[in-house]
């Protein structure tokens with residue numbers, strides 16, 4: 168079995184359907200696969216797609232590249248070998264994700280996480296992966312600025328406030344309480360980072376949020 172450690176999220180940066188008849192996105196998903204097959208047909212005649220799964224706006228999930236085979240969804244060779252690529256149809260630089268597409272993706276990611284024992288910290292956006300070509304992450308906007316990454320992580324977390332602290336963490340009750348009130352929000356990637364110092368800026372922000380709350 169291929170060692171799948173990461174799930175990497177992409178958008179197609181296209182319309183979410185090919186034409187008026189293409190309600191589920193099946194046709195545009197096929198076009199995406201056809202293009203990849205055309206590109207790789209000499210080197211890898213069995214190649215199916217640059218993504219393992221393609222999800223349409225109505226929540227339809229299309230299986231593309233067989234999961235046991237790597238796909239070239241990132242410009243990072245090592246990351247492609249050990250990851251599954253999911254492509255969300257649509258351009259999330261411009262549009263918001265419909266709830267049906269969001270819910271279908273959470274269901275799919277949960278299944279893959281369970282099957283391959285993938286931790287939440289390894290669910291990444293394409294833009295989080297360092298490129299072999301540019302040697303930076305964020306060398307691409309993929310999957311777009313409106314992609315609901317934090318919401319996806321929240322939906323996958325099963326009620327725990329942050330990824331890096333579990334129910335057995337000594338101050339979990341206090342941390343949950345402060346998060347519920349919006350006084351602490353984590354590092355933007357869903358981590359609490361319990362061992363790190365806070366900056367003056369962060370301390371001010373927490374004091375500000377608390378005082379605002381007391382005023383209201």
Ligand SMILES: [Zn+2]
Nearest residue numbers: 177178293309
């Ligand atoms: Zn991408």
